Amino acid sequence: MKETILTGIRPTGNLHLGHFFGACSNWLKLQNSHEFYLEIADVQALTDHFNDPDMVRQNVYELTTDLLSIGINPKKVHIFIQSTIPEIAELTVFYSNLVTMSRLYRNPTVKTEIAQKKALFGNDGESVTYGFVGYPVSQAADITVFKGSLIPVGEDQLPLIEQTREIVRKFNSIYGETLIEPKHFISKTARIKGLDGNEKMGKSLGNAIYLKDDEDTISKKIMSAVTDPNKIKKDDKANPDICMVYYYHKLIENNNLETVCNECKNGTRGCVACKKELIKNMLEFLKPIREKRKYYLDHKEEVESILKEGNIIAQKKAKETMAEIRHNMKIDY
Numbered sequence: 001m002k003e004t005i006l007t008g009i010r011p012t013g014n015l016h017l018g019h020f021f022g023a024c025s026n027w028l029k030l031q032n033s034h035e036f037y038l039e040i041a042d043v044q045a046l047t048d049h050f051n052d053p054d055m056v057r058q059n060v061y062e063l064t065t066d067l068l069s070i071g072i073n074p075k076k077v078h079i080f081i082q083s084t085i086p087e088i089a090e091l092t093v094f095y096s097n098l099v100t101m102s103r104l105y106r107n108p109t110v111k112t113e114i115a116q117k118k119a120l121f122g123n124d125g126e127s128v129t130y131g132f133v134g135y136p137v138s139q140a141a142d143i144t145v146f147k148g149s150l151i152p153v154g155e156d157q158l159p160l161i162e163q164t165r166e167i168v169r170k171f172n173s174i175y176g177e178t179l180i181e182p183k184h185f186i187s188k189t190a191r192i193k194g195l196d197g198n199e200k201m202g203k204s205l206g207n208a209i210y211l212k213d214d215e216d217t218i219s220k221k222i223m224s225a226v227t228d229p230n231k232i233k234k235d236d237k238a239n240p241d242i243c244m245v246y247y248y249h250k251l252i253e254n255n256n257l258e259t260v261c262n263e264c265k266n267g268t269r270g271c272v273a274c275k276k277e278l279i280k281n282m283l284e285f286l287k288p289i290r291e292k293r294k295y296y297l298d299h300k301e302e303v304e305s306i307l308k309e310g311n312i313i314a315q316k317k318a319k320e321t322m323a324e325i326r327h328n329m330k331i332d333y
């Protein structure tokens with residue numbers, strides 16, 4: 001039997017290169033060898049955006065379109081919407097007994113996010129809801145209801161997988177061996193730097209290249225990328241290791257990388273020419289993705305039916321696991 005993968009992504013915006021290299025490129029490899037459930041985590045998105053249901057709904061379709069455009073194959077991957085699986089909500093209630101409040105507050109991912117909220121909305125904690133603090137519990141339900149054993153995610157998700165493992169161990173020790181303890185899987189480029197040199201590319205940081213960006217937008221973004229600040233004139237020698245343009249040349253595998261590096265070091269390559277070369281390569285790299293994206297935008301009904309099929313398969317699996325769980329918890333009335 002194939003090992004089962006479960007991973008999820010929140011529908012709060014479009015995919016950018018940070019997602020692509022950080023997590024999605026791994027998914028593309030793994031889809032050929034594994035039973036693969038890919039969850040569009042709308043319920044989780046609502047823990048943060050409960051007052052913006054239109055945004056979440058629209059992004060369910062946007063994100064699915066992006067995922068199909070990068071080459072996620074719906075014949076191999078069950079793409080489904082979290083809110084169509086009521087068992088996840090049910091299981092979240094049962095798991096919430098197995099987690100202490102202090103453990104949730106100690107979760108490094110939750111801790112960072114709470115600090116960000118407090119910085120944004122003031123320090124009184126009013127913005128931190130019960131649903132938000134509990135989302136790792138719901139994520140444990142996402143993973144375990146599909147018996148996911150391998151979880152390919154970005155680095156920031158590790159504390160959530162660890163929390164899931166703890167819940168699984170506790171559940172199994174009380175109710176008998178039922179759930180699978182998941183392993184994580186991280187790509188070697190788990191975190192992608194932004195064009196501005198920030199350690200992370202992110203929507204809120206405003207430093208991302210989106211897969212759907214048009215040519216003009218991409219060109220402008222790359223022209224404003226951060227280079228070695230000591231290189232002022234075209235023929236100044238520079239250090240490519242602190243240059244974001246070089247970083248992206250590497251990332252999308254420029255086949256003249258050695259030349260780029262040497263010319264930069266020797267002062268025989270100006271930044272403008274170097275950026276223009278990156279623009280050309282980046283547009284080429286994104287071209288097949290943009291073409292596929294256009295296809296799915298023109299065939300919205302295909303996207304909808306892919307999700308419908310994915311939902312049905314995921315619902316069946318969740319029902320099976322839930323029956324076992326209810327039996328072992330002695331609530332199978």
Ligand code: TRP
Binds near residue numbers: 007010039041151
């Ligand atoms: N928390 C993840 C994120 O913010 C999304 C997610 C939801 C997820 N459910 C999951 C990831 C289950 C892995 C497994 O990106």
